[in-house]
Amino acid sequence: xxxxxxxxxxxxxxxxxxxxxxxxxxxxxxxxxxxxxxxxxxxxxxxxxxxxxxxxxxxxxxxxxxxxxxxxxxxxxxxxxxxxxxxxxxxxxxxxxxxxxxxxxxxxxxxxxxxxxxxxxxxxxxxxxxxxxxxxxxxxxxxxxxxxx
Amino acid sequence: xxxxxxxxxxxxxxxxxxxxxxxxxxxxxxxxxxxxxxxxxxxxxxxxxxxxxxxxxxxxxxxxxxxxxxxxxxxxxxxxxxxxxxxxxxxxxxxxxxxxxxxxxxxxxxxxxxxxxxxxxxxxxxxxxxxxxxxxxxxxx
Numbered sequence: 001x002x003x004x005x006x007x008x009x010x011x012x013x014x015x016x017x018x019x020x021x022x023x024x025x026x027x028x029x030x031x032x033x034x035x036x037x038x039x040x041x042x043x044x045x046x047x048x049x050x051x052x053x054x055x056x057x058x059x060x061x062x063x064x065x066x067x068x069x070x071x072x073x074x075x076x077x078x079x080x081x082x083x084x085x086x087x088x089x090x091x092x093x094x095x096x097x098x099x100x101x102x103x104x105x106x107x108x109x110x111x112x113x114x115x116x117x118x119x120x121x122x123x124x125x126x127x128x129x130x131x132x133x134x135x136x137x138x139x140x141x142x143x144x145x146x147x148x149x
Numbered sequence: 150x151x152x153x154x155x156x157x158x159x160x161x162x163x164x165x166x167x168x169x170x171x172x173x174x175x176x177x178x179x180x181x182x183x184x185x186x187x188x189x190x191x192x193x194x195x196x197x198x199x200x201x202x203x204x205x206x207x208x209x210x211x212x213x214x215x216x217x218x219x220x221x222x223x224x225x226x227x228x229x230x231x232x233x234x235x236x237x238x239x240x241x242x243x244x245x246x247x248x249x250x251x252x253x254x255x256x257x258x259x260x261x262x263x264x265x266x267x268x269x270x271x272x273x274x275x276x277x278x279x280x281x282x283x284x285x286x287x288x289x290x
Contacts, residue, residue, distance in 0.1 A: 032251065035244045042237060051278065055285035056230060059218050061211040064204070081201065088194040095187065119201045126208040137211045 027090055034083045041080050065132035066143040074127050081123040089116040178264040186243050189236040196233060227286030231279055238274045242267040 048067075050056055067073040089112055096108045133146035174180050206214035220226060246263045250256040256263075 032248050035241075035248065039241045039245065042241065046234060046237070050230060050234065050285075051281055055282065056227065057222050057285050059221070060215050061207060064207050064214070065211075068207070084197060085201070088190070088197055091190045092194055095191065115198060119198065122205055123201050126205045130208055134211060141211050141215065 031087060031090060034087045037079070038083055038087060041076065041083065044076075045080060061137075061141050062143045065130075066145075068127070068130050069132040069143065069145070074130070078124065078127050081127070082120065085116055085120055085123075089113075178261045182243050182246070182264050182267070185239055186247075189240040192236050193233075193240060222286070224286055227282060231275075231282055234278050234282075235271075235275055238271050239267070242270050242274075 049059060068077070092112050093109065096105060096112065100108050133142055139147060203214070203217050206217060221230070243264075246260070246267050249263060250260050
């Protein structure tokens with residue numbers, strides 16, 4: 001009997017496979033987790049801006065500036081911006097993949113990505129650099145606390 | 150069997166079905182909730198794009214923001230906001246139903262019941278919001 005060394009994998013041993021990130025699974029999971037958070041956040045957003053007080057009639061620069069002077073609303077709106085826009089963009093991606101084919105599909109996906117990224121950057125810049133009492137703006141447009149500064 | 154006898158045996162008449170059967174999905178609650186989820190989702194997405202753009206005016210042009218937001222207070226836009234809240238409410242409640250179907254053991258079995266619960270809660274939500282919005286839009290200053 002000649003001695004040979006051939007390695008035979010044990011029965012039931014896992015085939016060596018390259019581990020890849022399953023992006024579709026994470027996207028699926030993201031829709032559900034962000035969805036639950038968005039139900040709460042958007043309900044609060046609509047309650048404060050459309051339901052309580054004078055509703056939509058109360059909204060103007062002074063109203064928004066009064067809210068955004070509080071870091072709570074900066075964080076709140078930042079969460080809304082990122083969670084909602086990525087949730088919406090991922091939903092649109094699914095729909096584009098369902099209905100568009102070939103080059104048209106790629107064009108739609110590129111437009112979607114461009115719109116999403118630019119609005120995330122724009123919204124984040126607005127929220128992080130916001131000034132509730134900008135100089136050069138008539139005092140009657142500003143929230144009341146600006147006059148006491 | 151003679152040809153005479155065979156001619157007397159009439160084939161049973163098969164009525165063509167008026168609607169497709171044998172499917173739990175097509176034309177039923179499952180399909181329509183999917184259709185409504187897509188339509189409301191797309192509508193909300195395009196509103197979100199505009200909403201981020203108009204709100205961004207607060208950073209660069211307060212007067213301009215006030216001009217734009219005034220247009221949201223007109224009767225037509227006021228009715229549009231009812232449509233927006235209706236779309237968001239349905240998408241949110243049906244989204245929770247989808248999560249229940251995916252993560253609860255009994256979810257798939259009670260999906261049809263949950264659809265009607267979604268519709269009922271949606272009606273309650275709108276019964277609360279619509280009168281309030283009509284007061285804001287058409288009520289006095």
